[in-house]
Each structure stands twice: as structure tokens, then as C-alpha cells.
Amino acid sequence: MQRDGVFVPFFGHLACTTRSVAMLALRTDALIVPVCCVWNTNRYRILVGEPVEAVRSASYSKKNILDTTALYTAEIEKFIRDYPGQWIWIHRRWKTRPSGEPSLY
Structure with a gap:
């Protein structure tokens, strides 16, 4: 844990992600x-995903x-995909x- x-x-890569939401x-x-x-x-649409327990x-x-x-990050990834x-x-x-781990940049 960072x-x-x-x-x-x-x-497909490990990303350091805030733990605040889960906590x-x-x-x-x-x-x-x-x-x-x-x-x-010509307008924004708000999309709501399935709630994550x-x-x-x-x-x-x-x-x-x-x-x-990991669960809620996967849901965010779905939106992006x-x-x-x-x-x-x-x-x-x-x-x-x-x-x-080596740098990706």
C-alpha cells in the first residue's frame, strides 16, 4: 500500500488509487x-452505473x-471503455x- x-x-496496469472511497x-x-x-x-448526459457494495x-x-x-475502479474503467x-x-x-516495478513513462 502506498x-x-x-x-x-x-x-492492465497497477495504478495507485485513493482508498478514501472504500474506507x-x-x-x-x-x-x-x-x-x-x-x-x-449539444448537452451533457449523466450516466449512473450499478452500485458497488x-x-x-x-x-x-x-x-x-x-x-x-478494485471493484469501483473497474466500474470507472467500464465508463472509459x-x-x-x-x-x-x-x-x-x-x-x-x-x-x-519499472516506470511506465
Whole structure:
């Protein structure tokens, strides 16, 4: 685990991803609802994905955080695959790498 994130798959590479969403869902029993905005002709459309339930084992653990983060990140990836021309990321998404992994840049 990185200082404030966990490494989960994102487009075939491990990406350091905030664990805050998973921690909030685990602590509050809230569902994670993936949402994105897409441009459609001359207006925006808001798309709402299937709610993601936090992964729970017998005890609150780092694995719960990792598994939940991986699940909702996969949902975000689905949106991007459906609308690749509308994906914008303003920083180098794969800059932070797991220990021992080579740079992708």
C-alpha cells in the first residue's frame, strides 16, 4: 500500500488509487455509486452505473479496502471503455509504481 493509496488494476496496469472511497463505504455501510458525465450532441448526459457494495470479510482489513477499491475502479474503467474519446486525466495516472516495478513513462 502506498502512503494514501492502494495499487489496483486499471487498464492492465497497477495504478495507485485513493482508498478514501472504500474506507468511507466500509465505515458507513454506504454503497458506492459510479457516475460519469458524457457529452451527447449539444448537452451533457449523466450516466449512473450499478452500485458497488463494499467487500467485507470477518474483520475490517486492508484486503477489504483493496478489493473494494478494485471493484469501483473497474466500474470507472467500464465508463472509459464505453466513451474513450471523453476520458481526460490531467496527471500521469501510472506515475506512482509498486516497489520494484519499472516506470511506465
